[in-house]
Amino acid sequence: MAVAEMYSTVLDTTDPKGLAEFYAELLGGKVDDSGEWVTVVLPHGQRLGFQLVAEHEPPQWPHWPGADTSPQQMHLDLKVTGPLEEAEQRVLDMGGRKLDTDDADGKRPSRVYADPAGHPICLCRV
CATH class of the missing domain: 3.10.180.10 (2,3-Dihydroxybiphenyl 1,2-Dioxygenase, domain 1)
Structure with missing residues (x-):
């Protein structure tokens, strides 16, 4: 028996609203902006959340094992x-x-x- 159901995937960013708008256009969702926490609700109910992290450092590519880079996160x-x-x-x-x-x-x-x-x-x- 499952303990929980998948509710939302959350991405850190320095621009929650801007990143939410990118994904809303990419995936066809609607942006729900409640301030620091922004959500995109997708047509079939999936959710992507975007939270403000002022120090967010994007992952480096490539991320393959042994690569001298930060992990992809x-x-x-x-x-x-x-x-x-x-x-x-x-x-x-x-x-x-x-x-x-x-x-x-x-x-x-x-x-x-x-x-x-x-x-x-x-x-x-x-």
């Missing part, structure tokens, strides 16, 4: 609902940036980007 795998190239351009237009997107043969199942606060997000072909 967390990342989101997002299922692309249309052409991957269009999704990539929207992420970049919204303030995201490329981290690991080399896909010369067009067969790679995902590409990695950073949101405006530096958290890794993977756009996945599923």
Whole structure:
């Protein structure tokens, strides 16, 4: 028997409202801003929370074992609902940036980007 149900995933950021707006546009959710804590409620009830951490330091990429970088902390795998190239351009237009997107043969199942606060997000072909 489960002890709890998944309620929300929370990301640290220096700009909670700005990062919430990025994810609301990316995922089609609505921003609920109650001040220092901002939430995006997604169409099927999932929630992303964004909390102010003035000293937030984004993770470094790559994060592979043995890499001389800080750990990735967390990342989101997002299922692309249309052409991957269009999704990539929207992420970049919204303030995201490329981290690991080399896909010369067009067969790679995902590409990695950073949101405006530096958290890794993977756009996945599923």
